[in-house]
Amino acid sequence: MQSFQKKFQEYRWDSIHERIYNVGHADVRRSLHKTKKTMDDFLVLLSPTASQSLEEMAYMAQRLTQKRFGKTIQLFAPLYLSNECQNICTYCGFSMDNQLKRKTLSSIEIMQEAGALKAMGVNHVLLVSGEANKTVGLDYFLKAIKLLRPHFANISIEVQPLSQEEYYAVHQAGVNAVLVYQETYHEEVYKQYHPKGKKSNFAFRLDTPDRVGQAGLHKIGLGVLLGLEDWRVDSFFNALHIDYLQKTYWQTKYSVSFPRLRPAEGIIEPNFIMEDRDLLQLICAYRIWNPDLEISISTRENEKFRNHIISLGATTMSAASKTNPGGYVVDPQSLEQFETSDERSMDEIRNVIYQVGYEPIMKDWDNYW
Numbered sequence: 001m002q003s004f005q006k007k008f009q010e011y012r013w014d015s016i017h018e019r020i021y022n023v024g025h026a027d028v029r030r031s032l033h034k035t036k037k038t039m040d041d042f043l044v045l046l047s048p049t050a051s052q053s054l055e056e057m058a059y060m061a062q063r064l065t066q067k068r069f070g071k072t073i074q075l076f077a078p079l080y081l082s083n084e085c086q087n088i089c090t091y092c093g094f095s096m097d098n099q100l101k102r103k104t105l106s107s108i109e110i111m112q113e114a115g116a117l118k119a120m121g122v123n124h125v126l127l128v129s130g131e132a133n134k135t136v137g138l139d140y141f142l143k144a145i146k147l148l149r150p151h152f153a154n155i156s157i158e159v160q161p162l163s164q165e166e167y168y169a170v171h172q173a174g175v176n177a178v179l180v181y182q183e184t185y186h187e188e189v190y191k192q193y194h195p196k197g198k199k200s201n202f203a204f205r206l207d208t209p210d211r212v213g214q215a216g217l218h219k220i221g222l223g224v225l226l227g228l229e230d231w232r233v234d235s236f237f238n239a240l241h242i243d244y245l246q247k248t249y250w251q252t253k254y255s256v257s258f259p260r261l262r263p264a265e266g267i268i269e270p271n272f273i274m275e276d277r278d279l280l281q282l283i284c285a286y287r288i289w290n291p292d293l294e295i296s297i298s299t300r301e302n303e304k305f306r307n308h309i310i311s312l313g314a315t316t317m318s319a320a321s322k323t324n325p326g327g328y329v330v331d332p333q334s335l336e337q338f339e340t341s342d343e344r345s346m347d348e349i350r351n352v353i354y355q356v357g358y359e360p361i362m363k364d365w366d367n368y369w
């Protein structure tokens with residue numbers, strides 16, 4: 001099977017770290033003004049030295065985003081199907097060792113939650129679950145997708161890594177996109193954060209986007225959990241992964257998300273703090289490096305940051321999100337994955353987008369079947 005592993009093994013964490021922290025001002029000037037940007041330029045734009053050119057980077061990111069995507073923001077909301085999980089991840093509220101009551105939505109409950117999202121005007125939905133193959137496996141997903149397909153223009157999933165055949169099956173059932181985050185590309189550190197369960201297999205997770213690409217999905221979303229390791233180095237590897245996928249599965253679209261570690265029941269504190277200014281630099285670096293990339297901002301981020309990022313590189317935003325199964329109407333008190341920061345309603349977010357001079361998009365995609 002085609003795999004990112006080979007490319008990944010050509011790079012060493014420590015040497016990438018050293019290169020990022022030794023970038024000079026002349027390197028930044030050169031990378032900013034090159035017509036076609038490479039991975040080396042992305043590395044330069046991530047550096048502490050480049051942060052001194054943040055204003056110029058923000059201007060370039062704004063211009064490139066408007067040129068490629070217009071003044072639009074695509075809106076979506078998550079629908080959490082289950083918080084059951086067979087993994088221990090030390091940063092997640094759903095971790096198996098978190099001794100709290102679990103919930104998996106029944107078919108009726110899925111439709112009740114879907115009704116609440118439709119009432120808010122949601123047309124693009126992201127189905128999320130913990131990783132519990134026995135109760136929330138392929139059959140469960142296919143049933144949920146069949147129920148939801150007639151009601152939503154676009155369905156994405158963020159669930160446990162599946163096999164290529166399973167990705168093909170969910171795609172045939174109507175899933176357009178798969179989001180799968182490596183969390184961190186530091187292999188030793190990855191093992192510490194994922195001590196138990198299938199997710200502790202670093203290589204299997206690393207190969208997951210390849211299986212999605214081979215199954216022919218329309219879009220793949222990647223990201224790292226910002227706060228586990230040095231965000232600059234982790235983001236270099238995440239971009240390297242996207243670069244490889246774009247060249248290998250060139251008919252697929254790509255998106256990047258920026259989950260910053262948020263509080264949740266029973267979880268660890270971040271090891272590395274990422275300030276708002278750092279996140280802005282990272283978003284601008286991605287945009288300048290890759291003008292086609294969708295850039296997705298979740299409700300983990302605070303209102304002020306989200307208001308600003310609308311015009312500085314974002315293309316997609318979640319809104320009014322509940323991160324627990326049944327969170328909209330069925331069981332608002334169930335265990336949540338993490339606390340959201342921006343709790344404004346869908347209408348409030350739409351109004352903010354209009355106020356910035358952008359257009360909120362609830363549906364830009366439809367299926368013919």
Ligand code: SF4
Pocket residue numbers: 085086087088089092093094095096129130131199
């Ligand atoms: S991050 Fe995913 S796999 Fe890990 S505990 Fe949370 S839901 Fe389970």
